[in-house]
Every structure is written in structure tokens, then in C-alpha cells.
Amino acid sequence: MTPRHDRRFQYCHPSMKDYLLILVGTILVNNFVMVKFLGLCPFMGVSRKVETALGMGLATIFVLTLSSVSSYLVETHLLVPLGLEYLRIISFIVVIAVIVQFTEMLVHKTSPLLYQVLGIFLPLITTNCAVLGVALLNVQARHGLIESFLYGFGAAVGFALVLVLFAAVRERVDVADIPTPFKGNAIALITAGLISMAFMGFSGLVKG
Amino acid sequence: MFGLWNFDGGIHLPTHKAESSLAPMQVAELPKELIYPLMMRNGEKAKPLVSTGEQVRRGQIVVGADSWMNPPLHAATSGKVRGIEQRLWPQPSSLVGDCIVVDVDGDDESVEFQGTDNYASTPPDELLNKIHAAGIVGLGGAAFPTAVKLNPQQYAIDTLVLNGAECEPYITCDDSLLRHFPHEVLGGAKLLMHILGVNRCLLAVGEDIPDAIIALEKAQSEGEYGNIHIIPVPAIYPTGGEKQLIKVLTGREVPAHGIPAQIGVICQNVATAAAIHKAIITGEPLISRIVTITGRGVLHPQNLLARIGMPIAELVEHCGGYTDSAQRLIMGGPMMGFALPADDLPITKATNCILVAGQGEVIHDKQAMPCIRCGACATACPVGLLPQQLYWHARADKLDRLMDCHLPDCIECGCCDIVCPSHIPLVQYFRSAKSNVAAKQRERLKADHARLRYEARQGRKEREKLERAESAKRKKELLYNTTKIQQKSEPVP
Amino acid sequence: MLAFVVLCAVFAFFGLILGYASIRFKVDSDPLVDKIDALLPQTQCGQCLYPGCRPYAEAIANGKADINQCPPGGEEGVKALADLLGLEAKPLDPELGSEKPQRVAVIDEKNCIGCTLCIQACPVDAILGAPKFMHTVIASECTGCDLCLPPCPVDCIMMEAL
Numbered sequence: 033m034t035p036r037h038d039r040r041f042q043y044c045h046p047s048m049k050d051y052l053l054i055l056v057g058t059i060l061v062n063n064f065v066m067v068k069f070l071g072l073c074p075f076m077g078v079s080r081k082v083e084t085a086l087g088m089g090l091a092t093i094f095v096l097t098l099s100s101v102s103s104y105l106v107e108t109h110l111l112v113p114l115g116l117e118y119l120r121i122i123s124f125i126v127v128i129a130v131i132v133q134f135t136e137m138l139v140h141k142t143s144p145l146l147y148q149v150l151g152i153f154l155p156l157i158t159t160n161c162a163v164l165g166v167a168l169l170n171v172q173a174r175h176g177l178i179e180s181f182l183y184g185f186g187a188a189v190g191f192a193l194v195l196v197l198f199a200a201v202r203e204r205v206d207v208a209d210i211p212t213p214f215k216g217n218a219i220a221l222i223t224a225g226l227i228s229m230a231f232m233g234f235s236g237l238v239k240g
Numbered sequence: 241m242f243g244l245w246n247f248d249g250g251i252h253l254p255t256h257k258a259e260s261s262l263a264p265m266q267v268a269e270l271p272k273e274l275i276y277p278l279m280m281r282n283g284e285k286a287k288p289l290v291s292t293g294e295q296v297r298r299g300q301i302v303v304g305a306d307s308w309m310n311p312p313l314h315a316a317t318s319g320k321v322r323g324i325e326q327r328l329w330p331q332p333s334s335l336v337g338d339c340i341v342v343d344v345d346g347d348d349e350s351v352e353f354q355g356t357d358n359y360a361s362t363p364p365d366e367l368l369n370k371i372h373a374a375g376i377v378g379l380g381g382a383a384f385p386t387a388v389k390l391n392p393q394q395y396a397i398d399t400l401v402l403n404g405a406e407c408e409p410y411i412t413c414d415d416s417l418l419r420h421f422p423h424e425v426l427g428g429a430k431l432l433m434h435i436l437g438v439n440r441c442l443l444a445v446g447e448d449i450p451d452a453i454i455a456l457e458k459a460q461s462e463g464e465y466g467n468i469h470i471i472p473v474p475a476i477y478p479t480g481g482e483k484q485l486i487k488v489l490t491g492r493e494v495p496a497h498g499i500p501a502q503i504g505v506i507c508q509n510v511a512t513a514a515a516i517h518k519a520i521i522t523g524e525p526l527i528s529r530i531v532t533i534t535g536r537g538v539l540h541p542q543n544l545l546a547r548i549g550m551p552i553a554e555l556v557e558h559c560g561g562y563t564d565s566a567q568r569l570i571m572g573g574p575m576m577g578f579a580l581p582a583d584d585l586p587i588t589k590a591t592n593c594i595l596v597a598g599q600g601e602v603i604h605d606k607q608a609m610p611c612i613r614c615g616a617c618a619t620a621c622p623v624g625l626l627p628q629q630l631y632w633h634a635r636a637d638k639l640d641r642l643m644d645c646h647l648p649d650c651i652e653c654g655c656c657d658i659v660c661p662s663h664i665p666l667v668q669y670f671r672s673a674k675s676n677v678a679a680k681q682r683e684r685l686k687a688d689h690a691r692l693r694y695e696a697r698q699g700r701k702e703r704e705k706l707e708r709a710e711s712a713k714r715k716k717e718l719l720y721n722t723t724k725i726q727q728k729s730e731p732v733p
Numbered sequence: 734m735l736a737f738v739v740l741c742a743v744f745a746f747f748g749l750i751l752g753y754a755s756i757r758f759k760v761d762s763d764p765l766v767d768k769i770d771a772l773l774p775q776t777q778c779g780q781c782l783y784p785g786c787r788p789y790a791e792a793i794a795n796g797k798a799d800i801n802q803c804p805p806g807g808e809e810g811v812k813a814l815a816d817l818l819g820l821e822a823k824p825l826d827p828e829l830g831s832e833k834p835q836r837v838a839v840i841d842e843k844n845c846i847g848c849t850l851c852i853q854a855c856p857v858d859a860i861l862g863a864p865k866f867m868h869t870v871i872a873s874e875c876t877g878c879d880l881c882l883p884p885c886p887v888d889c890i891m892m893e894a895l
């Protein structure tokens with residue numbers, strides 16, 4: 033077994049290179065939307081206009097980073113010491129829900145237009161499987177605090193990046209000459225599939 | 241040697257200038273009638289200053305100045321006003337409107353003109369008044385009121401650019417002017433430099449009209465005209481576009497939605513400069529201009545010094561009449577001109593060319609095919625816009641995206657049209673999109689205005705209600721007090 | 734047992750945070766209504782079944798009204814609202830009327846009796862007049878809402894195309 037996977041070396045302090053690899057890995061190589069296929073609901077629902085997509089992307093970055101760190105803290109300082117690992121999913125969902133509620137109030141106050149435009153998708157960040165996925169994957173990969181932060185941040189940046197790109201493509205596709213059976217969500221899904229194929233070209237760039 | 245800059249895009253077009261420039265320029269005979277459409281810049285109707293039956297003389301004002309944006313119009317020769325008739329206006333949309341029609345008597349009697357040789361002591365403001373009173377507008381094609389353009393108010397000007405580039409194919413009127421009246425042009429440049437208070441003039445002349453350059457240089461050596469640089473510019477269309485020319489000559493770019501005055505430059509067509517010179521030195525207002533009559537549809541293509549208001553039919557007659565292959569009558573050049581439905585329309589101050597297109601000339605009957613997204617239009621655009629994006633958004637009526645892609649900056653030059661492999665009439669889409677955007681903005685202003693009035697009315701109603709309640713309360717109190725007093729003073733039964 | 738207590742404590746803590754946040758980030762007015770109102774044509778005609786453009790804008794902001802209820806705004810108005818709110822554009826509700834070309838009201842002065850009923854009805858005060866004096870419509874202010882036609886007792890108001 034290589035030293036990195038050997039349990040005895042499990043608590044090696046990660047280096048700057050490892051942090052960078054986490055970021056590149058989550059943003060490009062293992063992009064949560066295009067490679068892991070998580071978070072498809074807001075991806076399809078909010079990508080009609082670039083401005084909306086940008087707003088949603090920023091909101092998700094805020095929520096994901098915060099929930100990634102909070103769930104790490106809850107896991108490490110509450111669940112593990114008290115032996116309550118079996119309550120992991122419930123507590124993570126509650127943490128995420130609280131953060132999303134908080135974000136919703138913040139967005140409502142700072143930008144009511146964005147609030148109205150995002151509509152139901154803002155509270156639906158709670159059910160975004162990418163958010164819960166990041167929290168659980170952090171536990172599985174035994175990430176430390178900084179690694180959890182970067183993992184969550186990178187995952188959200190990757191999500192926002194793909195969301196904005198897809199919204200830009202979708203805006204152009206919407207005004208183009210599309211045959212009637214393909215109009216709307218059909219051509220959007222085909223486009224998403226093509227972008228996904230493009231992202232799979234990154235595989236092998238970073239191992240793991 | 242004067243170093244030049246480049247502008248992005250532009251295309252090389254076959255110039256077709258030899259057809260009309262080789263023939264000598266002639267002075268057109270007096271027409272039988274003069275037609276003056278009563279149209280103003282903002283689309284409203286102008287008011288005539290003459291009435292039916294009135295005798296007019298050359299240089300007499302027939303349409304008064306409405307404001308500085310609408311300079312006066314003068315009669316080009318003497319005659320009697322036949323009346324105000326409904327005629328076709330020389331406009332792209334073929335509107336019918338009121339026109340003053342004058343029956344020319346042939347005497348060419350004129351009013352008294354007052355000019356001055358010594359303008360150096362006249363303050364620029366007074367000279368601008370004279371330019372406005374002479375009805376001078378830009379003779380390059382857009383007919384913008386010159387007195388307004390020469391008054392840049394808060395902007396400091398350091399360079400005068402004179403546009404003799406004449407980049408549009410077929411048109412040679414500026415070439416003709418420069419060859420026959422170089423002294424007037426240079427004199428006009430000197431005058432303009434005095435008005436603007438600049439000491440540098442860049443006179444651009446197209447590379448493909450070398451005779452004009454020679455004539456200008458010879459005239460310059462013969463007179464004292466100040467710091468005027470005569471610069472040949474490449475014959476790429478649309479180098480003659482104001483913003484493109486300024487970039488080529490000075491390297492400065494006019495900001496988006498802005499005017500050249502913001503970067504210290506004022507640009508005038510060479511014909512405008514000559515007209516200004518004439519107006520100040522001799523006092524004669526703008527009543528004639530050189531027009532190119534060309535194309536395979538006319539027998540003897542040439543340049544004519546014609547009176548403004550002269551019907552096109554008479555101009556073509558002077559050039560030998562129509563040939564058998566005459567297909568379409570175009571006012572302007574092949575790129576920015578518009579087709580006319582009849583030839584009894586007059587030439588206006590903005591008419592630089594009458595192109596009688598023959599068989600297979602200029603017009604093509606190719607059907608528009610779907611856009612293949614090749615991007616050739618973006619490469620050709622001299623303003624650096626994305627015609628393909630403008631096209632798709634114009635088709636889908638997405639007005640906010642059109643504004644994001646800078647639709648108002650499109651100069652409608654037609655480069656994208658020419659290079660499009662699918663022959664899509666892009667400029668038509670942009671023109672209609674621009675009018676849609678303008679209509680939407682007008683609607684929004686009207687709606688905002690209506691909302692203000694509605695809210696004012698609601699406010700007034702609220703106030704009235706409050707006042708009525710107040711006065712009712714006061715009345716009640718008064719009544720109550722009076723009753724109380726009465727009760728007190730009456731003895732209890 | 735421990736799990737239950739711990740969870741309750743944690744959730745209570747989160748509840749406190751949310752409670753504080755809901756007071757701190759309280760939203761008083763709704764500028765979204767202004768943005769919607771800016772897209773409406775301001776004819777105040779009531780064809781949307783609301784008493785004016787602002788009440789309709791408020792109803793849209795609250796999700797109580799659909800975006801296709803304004804005939805004077807036309808298809809373009811529906812599209813603009815759809816773009817603003819990120820919704821699907823839909824055709825105008827045919828029961829509420831259809832988009833008519835721009836018209837202004839004109840009073841036939843021969844028949845006007847000076848009763849001021851139309852003046853009171855006009856939502857933008859576009860009719861000039863006084864009791865027993867001639868009434869006239871100021872054409873540049875008239876929005877074509879048709880509200881002055883029903884009150885006139887002698888039917889002397891006509892709508893003319895611009």
C-alpha cells in the first residue's frame with residue numbers, strides 16, 4: 033500500500049499541493065454536475081438567463097462552503113465524541129436547511145429581484161444532492177477543516193462555473209432555429225450531455 | 241510622411257469610380273421645377289414661409305429655421321410658387337407628404353448676398369450664425385446641421401478632419417469637387433480652423449483618386465492656407481465613415497454612444513467645407529451641390545453641379561437619359577443608398593449620388609439562406625460589433641440583449657451584408673430592430689409620464705378627501721358649540 | 734437518550750440563530766413591485782381585473798395574479814414580465830381583451846353637455862373642463878384606456894386611432 037493510503041500515515045499534514053489538487057479536482061476533473069451528476073435540478077431550472085445563473089451560483093457557493101465547514105465541525109466535535117455517527121444524515125440535513133434559510137433571508141434583503149427570480153430554487157438548495165454529497169464525501173475522505181472548506185468551495189465553484197457556461201449556451205440555443213420536437217428542455221439536456229462529454233476530457237488530470 | 245492607423249474589419253470593394261469621374265464635371269441646366277419636401281429631422285412637418293403664387297428669388301428662404309437642429313431651406317433659383325402639393329418624399333419609407341413646388345422662370349434672379357473676405361476679425365459665434373442662416377448641413381450624406389456640429393460646447397477641440405475619403409463605390413462627387421474647386425475646399429478648411437480655434441487640419445483623400453490629391457497639393461502651394469495636411473487614405477470601405485476615419489488618421493477611438501468632439505476632433509465633409517467657404521465669403525446660402533449620376537442604366541454617367549430641389553428625371557435627362565438596361569433607381573451609393581419608386585422626386589442637400597442600376601449591377605436576387613454561424617460578419621464589421629449575435633437577438637426580439645450587444649453603435653455600413661455567404665439582409669434586421677428599440681423607449685417614457693399623472697391625481701383626491709373631512713369636522717364642532725351656547729342661554733323649561 | 738438531548742440542544746441553538754436572522758434581515762418594502770410596475774403600460778384601465786396598474790403589479794409580486802392579464806401591454810408586455818421574473822411567456826388571456834392599436838379619446842363638442850362625469854373618470858386627468866363648460870381631451874396625455882366612454886350620458890366620446 034502506498035504511504036498515502038496506509039492508515040498509519042492517515043494524519044499526515046496535507047501540503048499546499050494537496051489543497052491545490054482538491055480545488056482542481058472538484059472544479060474541473062470531478063465536476064459535481066458534469067461528472068458526478070449531482071445537483072441537476074437547479075442546474076436545469078435556473079439556467080435560462082446568465083444573470084440568474086450567476087446569482088444562483090454565488091448563492092450556492094455561499095451555502096456549500098458554509099455547510100461543508102459546519103457539517104465537518106458537527107461531525108468532529110459533536111457526533112464523533114458522543115458516538116452519534118448514526119445521526120449523521122439527519123444532523124447534516126438540519127445544518128444545511130438552517131444555512132439555506134439564513135441565505136434565503138439574506139438574499140431577500142439584499143436583492144429582492146434575485147429572490148423573486150430564483151423563486152422556489154433558493155430553498156431547494158436544501159435538497160440539492162450536491163450539498164449533502166459534499167458533506168458526506170468530506171466524512172468519507174476524512175478531510176480536515178481546511179480540506180473540507182476547500183472541497184466545499186471547489187465543488188460550489190465548479191457548480192457555478194458549469195451553471196453559468198450552460199446558461200450562456202442555453203441563451204443562444206433558445207434564439208436559434210431549433211426543430212419543434214427539440215425546443216426547450218430537450219435541446220438543453222442534449223447540450224448538457226455534450227458539455228459533460230467535454231468535461232470528461234479532464235479525467236486523468238488529477239488522480240482521485 | 242504621415243503615419244496611419246488601421247481599423248478592424250472593413251472590406252475591399254470594386255470602386256466603379258472611373259465610369260463617372262473620367263467624364264468632365266458639368267453644370268446642370270436650370271430645371272423646369274423645384275421641389276422642396278416639408279420634412280424636418282425629427283419627422284415633424286416643417287412650415288413653409290412662402291405661399292401659392294408668390295414670386296421667389298434665388299437664395300430666398302422658403303422653409304424657415306425651426307431651431308438650430310433644423311436650418312432654413314433656400315430657393316435654388318427664381319420662379320413662382322405653384323403651390324404646396326402632396327408628393328412622394330425622397331425617403332427610404334416612401335412617405336407622401338407636403339412639398340413646395342416652384343415653377344422656374346429661368347431668370348435666376350437672386351436676392352442680395354452679403355459676404356466678407358475678412359472673417360479673421362469676426363467672432364466664431366457670429367460665423368456660426370451665418371452658417372446656420374445659410375442652411376448648411378453635412379453634405380457627406382447624413383445632413384446633420386453644421387452649425388450644431390461646429391459648436392461642441394464643453395469639449396476642447398484640437399484637430400479638424402476633412403473627409404474626402406469617399407470610400408463608397410460609384411460615388412465621385414467629392415473627387416470632382418476636389419479636382420475642380422480645391423481652393424474653395426482649402427479656404428473652407430482655413431475658415432473652419434478659425435471658427436474652431438484649432439491649428440491642425442487633416443484632409444483625408446482616398447488613395448484611389450490620385451488626381452484629386454494632385455489638384456489639392458497644387459492649390460495648397462498656390463495659397464496661404466495654414467497647417468493643412470493632405471493625407472491619402474487606403475481605399476477600404478468604410479474608411480470614409482467618420483469614426484473609422486478618425487481612427488485611421490489620429491489613432492483615437494470615439495467612445496461608444498459618443499461623438500468625436502469628446503476626443504477633441506471635429507470631422508466635416510470636404511463639400512461642407514466648400515459650402516461654408518462660399519456662404520461666408522460670397523454670402524450665398526446652400527442651394528447647389530455636386531451630384532454623381534452613374535450606373536449602367538444612364539447613358540452618360542458623370543458629375544453634375546445641380547440645384548437642390550431639382551427633380552431626378554431632369555438630371556438623368558441631362559446625362560443622356562436611361563439606357564435599356566436600367567433596372568432600379570437608387571438615391572445614394574450601392575451600400576448606404578435606398579431605392580426610389582419614381583424619378584419625379586427631387587435631390588436634397590443629402591443627395592450625393594443617383595445610381596441607376598442596370599442589369600446585374602448592384603442588385604442580386606439571391607434568396608436568404610439560414611445562418612451558418614461562420615462569423616465572417618464579425619470579421620468584416622468596422623465598429624467591432626457581433627452582427628451574428630445582433631441578427632439572432634433581432635430575430636427573437638430580445639431588445640435587452642440587443643442593447644447589450646451595442647446595437648445603437650451600428651453605422652449600417654453594409655459590410656456584414658456583403659460578406660454573408662447566406663445572403664442574409666442583416667442591415668434590414670438591424671434597422672427594424674433599432675426602430676423597435678426606439679419605439680419601446682418612447683412607450684416607456686409615455687408610461688412613466690402617465691404613471692406620474694395618475695399618482696398626482698390619486699394624491700389630489702386624497703387631499704380633497706382630507707380637506708372635506710376637516711371642514712365637516714369643523715362645521716360639526718361649530719354647530720355643537722353654537723347649540724351648547726344656545727342651550728345655556730335658554731332658560732330651562 | 735443522550736442522542737435525543739444533544740439533538741434537541743443543537744436544533745434549539747440553530748432555531749435561535751434563525752430567529753435572530755429573521756429579525757435582523759427583515760424586509761420592509763418590496764422594490765420588486767416597482768420593477769414590475771415599471772413594465773406595465775400605466776393606462777390604469779382595469780382590464781386586468783385590478784383597480785389600476787400598481788395593484789396588479791403587487792398581485793403579480795405576491796404570486797396572486799398571472800403575467801398575461803394586461804391587454805394594453807400586449808404580447809410584448811407579457812414577454813417583458815416573463816423575462817424579468819424568469820417565467821415562461823404565455824399568450825394573453827383572451828377573456829380579458831385583446832391588444833388594440835394605440836387610440837386617443839376625442840370629445841364631439843357639438844354634443845357635450847359639460848357634466849364633468851368623464852373628467853372624474855379619467856385616471857390621468859387628461860380631460861380639461863369645468864361644470865357647464867366645454868370639455869376637451871388633451872390628446873398628448875390620453876393613454877387610450879376607454880374609461881371615459883361609459884360615464885358619458887350623451888355618448889359624445891369616440892376613440893380614434895393615432
